[in-house]
Amino acid sequence: MKKIFFLLFVCCLYSCKENTDTKKESITNNETLEIEKQQAHENERMRFKLLQSKIDRDDIFASFRKELKDFGEDRYEELKPLILEKDIPSLQEHVANGNLSYKELTLFYLFRIHKYESNPTTSLHAIISLNTNVIKEAEEKDRFFKQNKTLPNPIFGMPILLKDNIGSDGMPTTAGAVALKENYAGDAFITQRLKEHGALILGKVNLSEWAYYFCDGCPLGYSAIGGQTLNPYGRKVFESGGSSSGSGAVTAANYAVAAVGTETAGSILSPSSQNSVVGLKPTIGVLSRSGIVPISSTLDTPGPMTKNVTDNAILLDALKGKDDNDSASISSNTNYYSELTNISVDTIKLGALKSLMESDSMYKSTVEKWRSVGIEIVEIETPEVNLNGFLTLLNIDMKNDLANYLKSNASKQVRVKNIQDIVDFNLKDTTLRAPYKQELFDGILADTTSLDELALVKDSLQYNGRKFFETAFGVYKVDAVLSINNYHAAYAAVAKYPALALPMGYKNSGEPKSITFIGKPFREELLLQLAFFFEQEFPIRKLPKDYQ
Numbered sequence: 001m002k003k004i005f006f007l008l009f010v011c012c013l014y015s016c017k018e019n020t021d022t023k024k025e026s027i028t029n030n031e032t033l034e035i036e037k038q039q040a041h042e043n044e045r046m047r048f049k050l051l052q053s054k055i056d057r058d059d060i061f062a063s064f065r066k067e068l069k070d071f072g073e074d075r076y077e078e079l080k081p082l083i084l085e086k087d088i089p090s091l092q093e094h095v096a097n098g099n100l101s102y103k104e105l106t107l108f109y110l111f112r113i114h115k116y117e118s119n120p121t122t123s124l125h126a127i128i129s130l131n132t133n134v135i136k137e138a139e140e141k142d143r144f145f146k147q148n149k150t151l152p153n154p155i156f157g158m159p160i161l162l163k164d165n166i167g168s169d170g171m172p173t174t175a176g177a178v179a180l181k182e183n184y185a186g187d188a189f190i191t192q193r194l195k196e197h198g199a200l201i202l203g204k205v206n207l208s209e210w211a212y213y214f215c216d217g218c219p220l221g222y223s224a225i226g227g228q229t230l231n232p233y234g235r236k237v238f239e240s241g242g243s244s245s246g247s248g249a250v251t252a253a254n255y256a257v258a259a260v261g262t263e264t265a266g267s268i269l270s271p272s273s274q275n276s277v278v279g280l281k282p283t284i285g286v287l288s289r290s291g292i293v294p295i296s297s298t299l300d301t302p303g304p305m306t307k308n309v310t311d312n313a314i315l316l317d318a319l320k321g322k323d324d325n326d327s328a329s330i331s332s333n334t335n336y337y338s339e340l341t342n343i344s345v346d347t348i349k350l351g352a353l354k355s356l357m358e359s360d361s362m363y364k365s366t367v368e369k370w371r372s373v374g375i376e377i378v379e380i381e382t383p384e385v386n387l388n389g390f391l392t393l394l395n396i397d398m399k400n401d402l403a404n405y406l407k408s409n410a411s412k413q414v415r416v417k418n419i420q421d422i423v424d425f426n427l428k429d430t431t432l433r434a435p436y437k438q439e440l441f442d443g444i445l446a447d448t449t450s451l452d453e454l455a456l457v458k459d460s461l462q463y464n465g466r467k468f469f470e471t472a473f474g475v476y477k478v479d480a481v482l483s484i485n486n487y488h489a490a491y492a493a494v495a496k497y498p499a500l501a502l503p504m505g506y507k508n509s510g511e512p513k514s515i516t517f518i519g520k521p522f523r524e525e526l527l528l529q530l531a532f533f534f535e536q537e538f539p540i541r542k543l544p545k546d547y548q
Helices: 002-038 062-083 088-096 102-117 133-148 189-196 245-252 268-274 309-319 356-360 363-374 392-407 419-427 437-444 450-469 470-475 489-495 526-536
Strands: 127-130 158-163 198-207 258-263 276-280 303-308 348-351 374-380 479-484 498-505 512-518
Touching: 002 450, 062 088, 062 102, 062 309, 088 102, 088 309, 102 127, 102 133, 102 158, 102 198, 127 245, 133 198, 158 245, 189 198, 198 245, 245 258, 245 303, 245 374, 258 268, 258 309, 268 276, 268 498, 268 512, 276 309, 276 526, 303 309, 303 470, 309 374, 309 526, 348 356, 348 363, 356 363, 356 374, 356 479, 363 374, 363 479, 363 498, 363 512, 374 470, 392 419, 392 450, 392 489, 419 437, 450 470, 450 489, 479 526, 498 526
Parallel strands: 158 198, 158 258, 348 374, 348 479
Antiparallel strands: 127 198, 258 303, 276 303, 276 498, 479 512, 498 512
């Protein structure tokens, strides 16, 4: 009898393995066909070499299977009207009224992530890791709220996803790179701030590897660890934007309340625009960069990416704080959320770019709508300004800043110490680690610019960046300049001006498009106020139809 049971057990194991292998083979074959079809895409960057990551990783749902089964499809459907597309104050109201708990909110997002990411026809390849303790942490928030009957902070109990170049204890911080697969670096300063305010860190999301300063002309949203991030408004049809690709996609698809991205020059504005979400790139110093895998200490900043302006202000409030380990960091007493409505629009003057008024009908009609509600609009011609030295700035900053991060922040499991080490590591298996090559890293190694020369480059770039906006801010005294998507992100970056992308509409193809506000340094409050007014006056954002 024992022998019979043993044989049955062995047969069962063999059958399970055979079924698993068959399923994997089927997925691989389907992906091969998808990749072949993708080569006909008109956009060369969309001609992917792969979709799923080829790196072996643990099952990110393993810790939640029982809870997700108990939660179930029926409860998920019941909660959808209370959660999908709702802003943070609405979610907190449902909790206060007893219609929802922080645990159920967390389970809803985990269930939703599993539902879509486990299906190869809907997966956005957007999630890299999940916080295995998040359900217990949500239960703690529920107990606190039940005992105290007060809400300590608007972000309290809200599940937030982080771009995977931002440190979070218990999860690796990979920047999408195999070299950092085991980088258990601990919390970044902004992660600590979120936790101090009671936010729940739900997990980490995909990104363009090394924040898109790695391969030249490669697909936006690709990383060796996470695979190819896809756009929920058009999987394999529209670009995801980058480098905060996963942050944009998960926010648009309602995988969490909100996400945090990072930007050097366009990496929040681009994916926010492509995914029809609100993305704020703050002035350098408003938010700490400590514990974030860097490109450039001159230009890098994290920023909130949300479904609406209200949540953006709430998340910014939770993220801010003076960090003594970041030389650019400032303290701020501004409460961005409470100040959202504190604006008199009849005193506002905005600068519209003549070149865009003449070339983009959606931009022009949007500007005219705002003119119709009493906003003063000045049409502006911008000067021809070069940004010579921009790549030099990124090259030398990343050469030094990444080495400093690896020395001071990376965990002991990480063996690489600098760019040269990473390049050499990748060359040992380019198919797996660098399928789109690593030409930008090669360029960093070849750049011999001295630090004295770099200082001159920085000064020149900042001067030219501000010169680009001089007519708008200096001559016409506008409160903000209106751009599209990340069209002028590089100018705003080197000028060190904040920028905010707000959904403007959708092309006939369904591809999202944003209006972008660019302001003077430390005018985030005004940008949020303007965006909030226009969002209330002209609501645009729609949930992706395949993720409803």
